[in-house]
Amino acid sequence: MATQLQSRAQPPSDPAASDDAVVLRDVERVFDDRRGEPLAALAGVTLRAAPGELVAVVGPSGCGKTTLLELICGLQQPQRGSVRSRPAALMPQHDLLLPWLDAVDNAALALRIARVPRAAARGRAQSLFVELGLGGFEDATPAELSGGMRQRVAFLRTLLSGKPVLCLDEPFGALDAITRAEMQDWLTRALAYEPRTVVLVTHDVEEAIVLADRVVVLSPRPGRVVAELDVALARPRSRTDEDVVALRERALGVLGKSASGARA
Amino acid sequence: MRRLAPLALVLALVGAWELYADLGSTSAYVLPAPHTVAAALWDNAGFLAANLVPTAEEVALGIALALVLGFALAVLVHFSATLRRAVYPLAVGSQAIPIAVIAPLLVFWWGFGVLPKLVVIVLICFFPVLVTTVDGLRAVDGDQIKLLRTFDATRWQAFRFAELPAALPAALSGARIALAVGVIGAYIAESQTATSGAHAGLGHEIEADLTALQTPRAYAAAVLLFALAIACFYALSLAERKLAPWAHPSRGEAT
Numbered sequence: 001m002a003t004q005l006q007s008r009a010q011p012p013s014d015p016a017a018s019d020d021a022v023v024l025r026d027v028e029r030v031f032d033d034r035r036g037e038p039l040a041a042l043a044g045v046t047l048r049a050a051p052g053e054l055v056a057v058v059g060p061s062g063c064g065k066t067t068l069l070e071l072i073c074g075l076q077q078p079q080r081g082s083v084r085s086r087p088a089a090l091m092p093q094h095d096l097l098l099p100w101l102d103a104v105d106n107a108a109l110a111l112r113i114a115r116v117p118r119a120a121a122r123g124r125a126q127s128l129f130v131e132l133g134l135g136g137f138e139d140a141t142p143a144e145l146s147g148g149m150r151q152r153v154a155f156l157r158t159l160l161s162g163k164p165v166l167c168l169d170e171p172f173g174a175l176d177a178i179t180r181a182e183m184q185d186w187l188t189r190a191l192a193y194e195p196r197t198v199v200l201v202t203h204d205v206e207e208a209i210v211l212a213d214r215v216v217v218l219s220p221r222p223g224r225v226v227a228e229l230d231v232a233l234a235r236p237r238s239r240t241d242e243d244v245v246a247l248r249e250r251a252l253g254v255l256g257k258s259a260s261g262a263r264a
Numbered sequence: 265m266r267r268l269a270p271l272a273l274v275l276a277l278v279g280a281w282e283l284y285a286d287l288g289s290t291s292a293y294v295l296p297a298p299h300t301v302a303a304a305l306w307d308n309a310g311f312l313a314a315n316l317v318p319t320a321e322e323v324a325l326g327i328a329l330a331l332v333l334g335f336a337l338a339v340l341v342h343f344s345a346t347l348r349r350a351v352y353p354l355a356v357g358s359q360a361i362p363i364a365v366i367a368p369l370l371v372f373w374w375g376f377g378v379l380p381k382l383v384v385i386v387l388i389c390f391f392p393v394l395v396t397t398v399d400g401l402r403a404v405d406g407d408q409i410k411l412l413r414t415f416d417a418t419r420w421q422a423f424r425f426a427e428l429p430a431a432l433p434a435a436l437s438g439a440r441i442a443l444a445v446g447v448i449g450a451y452i453a454e455s456q457t458a459t460s461g462a463h464a465g466l467g468h469e470i471e472a473d474l475t476a477l478q479t480p481r482a483y484a485a486a487v488l489l490f491a492l493a494i495a496c497f498y499a500l501s502l503a504e505r506k507l508a509p510w511a512h513p514s515r516g517e518a519t
Binding site for chain 2 (some may be wrong): 020070073074075088089090092093094096098099100109110112113114142143161163
């Protein structure tokens, strides 16, 4: 597996590369709304993520971002186009920790499902807790954890699934600004320690630029890719870095144009 | 203060009852005064206790069986929409069957022992457990199941890791509801499948005492049923907090 994990700073630029971890081609996904009328969530989305790359998908609410992740995870099928991905695990918007399990058991859930005995599964989760600064919280129940801590445990649960692709659905959306900034730093460190291919969905353009190798901008519903920005900036990044601010302005400009275009 | 509140309420109610009975507008055969009930309780302590034992056993065993049956049915119904359509109307209808109608059949099959009584209690008590458990199983977040699916969980594993624990407190809540009707169920079962034994349970004893105009002793037995229901209710609350502490985070009082 290690050979698949290329440096995140230099994702392969060849668009025809066949060893991409995630490839979506002209994907269309239509739902029936409440009255049974067809409602397009995604209209011809093409997207790829190289192994070890962190791709952020930004767009206004309702542009099909969650649908995109569920397609990658195989929870939904497209009506048109193709979806190819290495095995992917989902980190849903809400932490969905199980209230009857402590933090370590929650983090080790995927291992238990893979039939790893409980003691061994806990052991692996515990060592990751220590490595990633969660030591001391092992036995806490979800109710005893803060929002940020719960998201960290939820992320470790996704990480410990061992899937090469992680689909993160607005992981920090419900957190306050200070906690969110801390979590972004933490996620950067966690992925440096355990590199994976990540597709991160967010409505926070700044977050996308601080975290991602590449930012994909979706239009309002039905979602289409309206821009792709390479973020070739050194890590760790801060929201106040000049380059981050400049890229943010560009992305917001594209988003604004696509929104007014959709209204017209 | 909080602990004294229920006691104060009981005292006020008993006081009102005492006054009403002492005013003499009703016969003591119809409504004995609390102090005569207390005297009957004291004088017949051994006799009443001996009758309380089989009734308490029936209620405890009956609730336990109803919990198992209601839970098992709920799981079946949860897994199969066909079964749900087949079982639910029958389960609802079963609650409308007057026990008196089937009592002779139960006696014919199983005689006057404990079995027909258990059947009656389980018949009455499985229903609330079934309904609350089915709701508990359905209340599991759909996103939770999606998450487990991305971890390649089988249907059984999704049940075992997410749905089963979530349904446990719901089932115990159902058992607490069932308890209130379960005590009445024991009374009905004992009075309907009447036995001639000396210690046939409080239901049988109340029935006999009312016929013999031993009203104070019948009331004394009713007081014991009252206490039995409360004791079982708190025992179940305690069990719920032991088995499913996450359902009641840091709550001091049993409710």
